[in-house]
Amino acid sequence: MDINQAFGNALREIRLGKGLSQEKMASAASRVYISSLERGLKSPTLVTVEMIAGELGVHPLTLLTLTYEYLESADLKVVAKELKNLHK
Amino acid sequence: MDINQAFGNALREIRLGKGLSQEKMASAASRVYISSLERGLKSPTLVTVEMIAGELGVHPLTLLTLTYEYLESADLKVVAKELKNLHK
DNA sequence: ATGTGACTCGGAGTCCGTG
DNA sequence: CCACGGACTCCGAGTCACA
Numbered sequence: 001m002d003i004n005q006a007f008g009n010a011l012r013e014i015r016l017g018k019g020l021s022q023e024k025m026a027s028a029a030s031r032v033y034i035s036s037l038e039r040g041l042k043s044p045t046l047v048t049v050e051m052i053a054g055e056l057g058v059h060p061l062t063l064l065t066l067t068y069e070y071l072e073s074a075d076l077k078v079v080a081k082e083l084k085n086l087h088k
Numbered sequence: 089m090d091i092n093q094a095f096g097n098a099l100r101e102i103r104l105g106k107g108l109s110q111e112k113m114a115s116a117a118s119r120v121y122i123s124s125l126e127r128g129l130k131s132p133t134l135v136t137v138e139m140i141a142g143e144l145g146v147h148p149l150t151l152l153t154l155t156y157e158y159l160e161s162a163d164l165k166v167v168a169k170e171l172k173n174l175h176k
Numbered sequence: 177a178t179g180t181g182a183c184t185c186g187g188a189g190t191c192c193g194t195g
Numbered sequence: 196c197c198a199c200g201g202a203c204t205c206c207g208a209g210t211c212a213c214a
């Protein structure tokens with residue numbers, strides 16, 4: 001599974017969890033485009049990720065963290081450690 | 089500050105912290121493009137974020153979290169709470 | 177309500193160079 | 196070592212028709 005499919009899975013999981021249809025999200029991005037993202041066909045830009053997360057009602061980092069969980073590479077302890085190293 | 093500039097700041101901070109030049113990162117993305125990212129002129133795709141983080145030697149989520157810290161919207165407690173809600 | 181193909185259009189991403 | 200420009204290619208992002 002590549003990162004685009006992982007993002008698509010994360011997007012679909014949150015969207016269905018919120019009980020939203022693809023059509024209801026068309027204010028953030030077109031319905032057809034949302035569909036292609038969920039199938040892992042395209043790689044969204046950071047700006048697009050922000051708009052989609054806003055429409056889902058979650059923080060962009062929530063969507064992105066879930067994405068990397070699908071990739072089985074969301075080792076949050078490693079991330080926390082790396083951030084700590086940067087902050088000093 | 090918009091998200092592209094925030095990402096640019098995060099990228100530059102980590103790059104300089106690692107003592108890398110823009111030219112040394114040209115294996116992940118062209119030197120000119122790295123420069124334009126750091127100046128907030130373009131919005132990278134998820135795939136590009138992955139390659140850049142790989143070249144920096146950090147997890148993509150580290151780079152992205154630092155990005156949202158520049159936006160002053162990296163409320164990790166909120167993110168953790170949202171993830172917990174998704175997981176049950 | 178979603179998937180798909182065909183089609184646009186602007187922007188992501190490239191390489192050439194200059195200061 | 197980096198900022199910045201122009202010219203270029205390719206794919207992100209959208210619209211429409213139809214299944």
